[in-house]
Amino acid sequence: xxxxxxxxxxxxxxxxxxxxxxxxxxxxxxxxxxxxxxxxxxxxxxxxxxxxxxxxxxxxxxxxxxxxxxxxxxxxxxxxxxxxxxxxxxxxxxxxxxxxxxxxxxxxxxxxxxxxxxxxxxxxxxxxxxxxxxxxxxxxxxxxxxxxxxxxxxxxxxxxxxxxxxxxxxxxxxxxxxxxxxxxxxxxxxxxxxxxxxxxxxxxxxxxxxxxxxxxxxxxxxxxxxxxxxxxxxxxxxxxxxxxxxxxxxxxxxxxxxxxxxxxxxxxxxxxxxxxxxxxxxxxxxxxxxxxxxxxxxxxxxxxxxxxxxxxxxxxxxxxxxxxxxxxxxxxxxxxxxxxxxxxxxxxxxxxxxxxxxxxxxxxxxxxxxxxxxxxxxxxxxxxxxxxxxxxxxxxxxxxxxxxxxxxxxxxxxxxxxxxxxxxxxxxxxxxxxxxxxxxxxxxxxxxxxxxxxxxxxxxxx
Amino acid sequence: xxxxxxxxxxxxxxxxxxxxxxxxxxxxxxxxxxxxxxxxxxxxxxxxxxxxxxxxxxxxxxxxxxxxxxxxxxxxxxxxxxxxxxxxxxxxxxxxxxxxxxxxxxxxxxxxxxxxxxxxxxxxxxxxxxxxxxxxxxxxxxxxxxxxxxxxxxxxxxxxxxxxxxxxxxxxxxxxxxxxxxxxxxxxxxxxxxxxxxxxxxxxxxxxxxxxxxxxxxxxxxxxxxxxxxxxxxxxxxxxxxxxxxxxxxxxxxxxxxxxxxxxxxxxxxxxxxxxxxxxxxxxxxxxxxxxxxxxxxxxxxxxxxxxxxxxxxxxxxxxxxxxxxxxxxxxxxxxxxxxxxxxxxxxxxxxxxxxxxxxxxxxxxxxxxxxxxxxxxxxxxxxxxxxxxxxxxxxxxxxxxxxxxxxxxxxxxxxxxxxxxxxxxxxxxxxxxxxxxxxxxxxxxxxxxxxxxxxxxxxxx
Numbered sequence: 001x002x003x004x005x006x007x008x009x010x011x012x013x014x015x016x017x018x019x020x021x022x023x024x025x026x027x028x029x030x031x032x033x034x035x036x037x038x039x040x041x042x043x044x045x046x047x048x049x050x051x052x053x054x055x056x057x058x059x060x061x062x063x064x065x066x067x068x069x070x071x072x073x074x075x076x077x078x079x080x081x082x083x084x085x086x087x088x089x090x091x092x093x094x095x096x097x098x099x100x101x102x103x104x105x106x107x108x109x110x111x112x113x114x115x116x117x118x119x120x121x122x123x124x125x126x127x128x129x130x131x132x133x134x135x136x137x138x139x140x141x142x143x144x145x146x147x148x149x150x151x152x153x154x155x156x157x158x159x160x161x162x163x164x165x166x167x168x169x170x171x172x173x174x175x176x177x178x179x180x181x182x183x184x185x186x187x188x189x190x191x192x193x194x195x196x197x198x199x200x201x202x203x204x205x206x207x208x209x210x211x212x213x214x215x216x217x218x219x220x221x222x223x224x225x226x227x228x229x230x231x232x233x234x235x236x237x238x239x240x241x242x243x244x245x246x247x248x249x250x251x252x253x254x255x256x257x258x259x260x261x262x263x264x265x266x267x268x269x270x271x272x273x274x275x276x277x278x279x280x281x282x283x284x285x286x287x288x289x290x291x292x293x294x295x296x297x298x299x300x301x302x303x304x305x306x307x308x309x310x311x312x313x314x315x316x317x318x319x320x321x322x323x324x325x326x327x328x329x330x331x332x333x334x335x336x337x338x339x340x341x342x343x344x345x346x347x348x349x350x351x352x353x354x355x356x357x358x359x360x361x362x363x364x365x366x367x368x369x370x371x372x373x374x375x376x377x378x379x380x381x382x383x384x385x386x387x388x389x390x391x392x393x394x395x396x397x398x399x400x401x402x403x404x405x406x407x408x409x410x411x412x413x414x415x416x417x418x419x420x421x422x423x424x425x426x427x428x429x430x431x432x433x434x435x436x437x438x439x440x441x442x443x444x445x446x447x448x449x450x451x452x453x454x455x456x457x458x459x460x461x462x
Numbered sequence: 463x464x465x466x467x468x469x470x471x472x473x474x475x476x477x478x479x480x481x482x483x484x485x486x487x488x489x490x491x492x493x494x495x496x497x498x499x500x501x502x503x504x505x506x507x508x509x510x511x512x513x514x515x516x517x518x519x520x521x522x523x524x525x526x527x528x529x530x531x532x533x534x535x536x537x538x539x540x541x542x543x544x545x546x547x548x549x550x551x552x553x554x555x556x557x558x559x560x561x562x563x564x565x566x567x568x569x570x571x572x573x574x575x576x577x578x579x580x581x582x583x584x585x586x587x588x589x590x591x592x593x594x595x596x597x598x599x600x601x602x603x604x605x606x607x608x609x610x611x612x613x614x615x616x617x618x619x620x621x622x623x624x625x626x627x628x629x630x631x632x633x634x635x636x637x638x639x640x641x642x643x644x645x646x647x648x649x650x651x652x653x654x655x656x657x658x659x660x661x662x663x664x665x666x667x668x669x670x671x672x673x674x675x676x677x678x679x680x681x682x683x684x685x686x687x688x689x690x691x692x693x694x695x696x697x698x699x700x701x702x703x704x705x706x707x708x709x710x711x712x713x714x715x716x717x718x719x720x721x722x723x724x725x726x727x728x729x730x731x732x733x734x735x736x737x738x739x740x741x742x743x744x745x746x747x748x749x750x751x752x753x754x755x756x757x758x759x760x761x762x763x764x765x766x767x768x769x770x771x772x773x774x775x776x777x778x779x780x781x782x783x784x785x786x787x788x789x790x791x792x793x794x795x796x797x798x799x800x801x802x803x804x805x806x807x808x809x810x811x812x813x814x815x816x817x818x819x820x821x822x823x824x825x826x827x828x829x830x831x832x833x834x835x836x837x838x839x840x841x842x843x844x845x846x847x848x849x850x851x852x853x854x855x856x857x858x859x860x861x862x863x864x865x866x867x868x869x870x871x872x873x874x875x876x877x878x879x880x881x882x883x884x885x886x887x888x889x890x891x892x893x894x895x896x897x898x899x900x901x902x903x904x905x906x907x908x909x910x911x912x913x914x915x916x917x918x919x920x921x922x923x924x
Contacts, residue, residue: 228759336688
């Protein structure tokens, strides 16, 4: 490996300007899910285009049916170095409820939250503008000190991650040859804790499903009809209550097909993290794991599938009381998948189960809301181990390999469509309030994140 | 009995003007449950005050901690005539969902729904503005033709019936001497069918209860926390699903204490009405009785208690999908009571049952929304029989004495607090869509309802 001290020092010296650039990007209101911000999304793409061109990339903004992609290429100093595809997204979540923000969401600022600990506040600082800029600034430090990059780099910035990435798959398909690299680097995940960097090696899949139970052809007075007319809320409650047995297991037929027990050595590695239900749940005001009995919270959220009701509505929900029997009731249900669980089969099994609970004079409708299988990255590949050592050099504590409860569908697409292994490294923290008011990114995450990529690029080049 | 032909003819001649007056009252948006409509409730009370004063009543609007009462007195032509207390309510149900109305709810209109059959459309036309105005217009026809009334009449119009009548009991207590009459007339019920008037002789009681299950201290991302964090919608669904067993019986401990089997002769009388599940439920697009197995729909709705969920909400219920685990979920639950079921005990039993299902790190809150026991009126009193004959003179088919699934708590208060027997006569129909979009009142109900009260007043005076 080369002596990267000058590169790291340049990153340190650049920090004030790096922050200014991040602030410029955060000020762009690139909310992808709201059509009112369409032009802001393009503005963010153009801003990134200009930055990458200035760094010597061959960059372009590519139109899609939705928001544009930014694609950029840069050669390596040595032809033998690996080719890396870096992925991030420039779009952000909506900001409502606005009144819960302490400061305007698109006016980034540095705030000292305790002596010696500063955070960058604003929508998108952690998810994902601050994270993607750690990589851009790492590249800058290389270019400014070495005049070259240690690896060949292709960058892909997406603008629809927060709205389901509808254009991503077709774009990967249409541009497979251009985007295919040796490895993909994805910077949209979190550290284990403030001192411990993490590489995410498992992501749960997701099946989203809306169910609407319909009974009478109109809302009824519960005095006239109560006791004789079917109540769709009862039927729906019965369906939802029946999804779990008393041990917390999901009751759907064959639901656990494709789910394997976590290998003992992985469980053992997780145990060294010292996570407890008290700590994990204590942060959110809870203390007792609610899922399958006899499993740790890490196992429950990283390695076990779930059925969750994400929303329910029916009948009168306003102030006061209304003795109505609703004509319909609906719920949004999602399943987190692990291992080789088949999203399509699980959707069908849920629907068959629900249908079996619908009385003959009532009806049920379903709407699909996305499906992706679980992703498993190798726990001990060369890529992963190289990054692990590089990260451990930068942070107070060695890097850990963790699971991840959420879903990043692009990782599956990289695997299946481009045959690339992904490395998931990010510097977020669990209290960054992504998707919520008062999102923040630790100044340390930004600074040491830049330094981490410098180390990883150097290590991968070797 | 007097010759009432001129009174009936005057009612017929007045009909166009009577409708105009009803329309004026319906235009007032007196939604009692929503504080935004407080002034509209007062406006309805003032409107009734003016009408009653114009008819020669000594009327007043009486403030309460909630919406005001209207009280009015008028002497009889002959001192020997009975003193009647007429009760109705000027408040109406909320109108949401507004998009399901064919026309604005507070712009009443006459609509010909089939040749020769017209209905009056608008919120409150049937419940209860149209009904109470049948009595006011009957009084008007007497005053205009006879210059006097056949009975001494006290009128009590309430403005909180649709929000649990919180002020009613204290008001009756404070004004017992003024309100005590020989009999109470209550016009807030339905006919048996389009041709058959009905007197209601049994009313189910009601316990209204709101339950709020609270888990984490904020909404959670179901990727990070799903499988480990308690989901309040699951807990609530489990509580609600557990309220009934597979035979349709309510499972709460001792719930059926005080519930007696309907006497054979009453069941036999009900059988002559020729009601079937197909007919009763067919009107609302259903066909299979959903409650306790092996009982007729009349028994289920008139003589059996129920537990119904009237509303439920939690998590994300908007367009699309959001993988959130809600911080809380809530439901509105009501129990219809019969016989001697004790409302207070049933509320406590429900709360104890729900609490037993709350995990130790979650919490539950309850809000009471009214409680009234079931009411049983005599099936063969002089009052009832007199009204029965009078009604049978007006309508194509003889009047029938029926049970009633709904709850009119005031009837119990009249009985217990003022020692008055009540006569429950109303001209609603089961398809009036009270509490629902597109509420209507049959023009025939309004017209023949006025004529019915003329006959009843005459018969009671005799």
